[in-house]
Amino acid sequence: MKSWAVAALDLLYPALCPVCSTPLGAGRRDPLCAACWDAIPRIDPPFCDACGVPFTTLAPFTTVTPRAHGSAGLCGPCRTEPPVWDYARAAARYEGPLRDALHAFKFEKRRALARPLADLVLEQCGADLAAAVDALVPVPLGRARERERGFNQAQLITERLAATLGRRAKPGWLARVRATASQSDLGADERRANVRDAFVASASVAGRHVVVVDDVLTTGATAAECCRALRRAGARAVGVLSVARVV
Ligand SMILES: [Zn+2]
Ligand SMILES: [Zn+2]
Known part of the structure; x- marks a missing residue:
């Protein structure tokens, strides 16, 4: 359409x-307005090399182990128990306009x-994404949940990411093999138990570098279980990308 017609x-x-229901104006990031887009609380370095948690929020409880070349080191929990993934990154905190945007997206x-x-x-x-990434895989939704929603939000994000990066989206490489209760009312240990062995990865992941994509990282239990399934199936490297994380 001609710009005057638009x-x-x-x-x-x-x-x-x-x-925020205001008309979209200049600087809009359709369908978000410029003000909401700019107000998203982004996560910038320094953050944990392994799980991506921003260090500023953990101080003074976290002792950072500095490493060479601008690396920020590991947070306390990752030093105590190294995560199953090679790296996890989230773009922003699950707060403010981002929380509202994710809510509007899903619900x-x-x-x-x-x-x-x-x-x-x-x-x-x-910029952190290794050139060696072979494919992006969304966290699968339970069948009943996906039917009710009509789509898997992680898959829509994965498809857009993959298209922009020139990588493959492979939703078929990870399957949810049993129904799980909603994680939202559970504590960290219960979440881990709830999703244990809930996923199975395709043999196609063997020898590949796969990135698991989700909308929100809370305790990371679901993403970790997806990564465990990918490792069991022989993935060479496993990363996690999420839009938001609960800090
Ligand atoms: Zn807005
Ligand atoms: Zn960490």
Whole structure:
């Protein structure tokens, strides 16, 4: 459409931001408005090399082990018990407009939000992504949950990420093999038990570098279980990317 036609349509039917309901103006990251996009609380270095948790929020409880070449080292929990993944990164904190955007994406089924959410991951974590990544794999939803929602939010983000990065999205490489209770009301130990052995990876992952993609990392129990399944199937390297993490 010609730009004047778009401008005329915007005047007649202004597109509204799904988070704050103001008309989208300059600097918009469709369908997010510029103000919401700018207010997303991004995670910048320094963060833990292994799990990506920002160090600023943990101080003074965390002792950082400095490593060479700008590496920030490991947080306390990762030094005590090394995570199953090789690296995990999240673009921003699960707070403010990002929390609202993810809510609108999943529960109000605003699928168009996959675009700015994936772009956020690319902007914050894209440079860290090894060139050797073979494929991106979304955390699978339970069948009943996906039927009820009509889509898997992690898959929409994965597809957008893969297309932009020129990598393959392989949702078929990871399957949920048993139903699990919702994680939201569970504590960390219960979450781990709830998802134990819930996933199986395809033999196609053998020898490959696979990145698991999710919308929100809370305790990391689900992502860790996905990584365990990928390792069992012989993946060479396993990473985790998420839009948001609970800090
Ligand atoms: Zn807004
Ligand atoms: Zn860590």
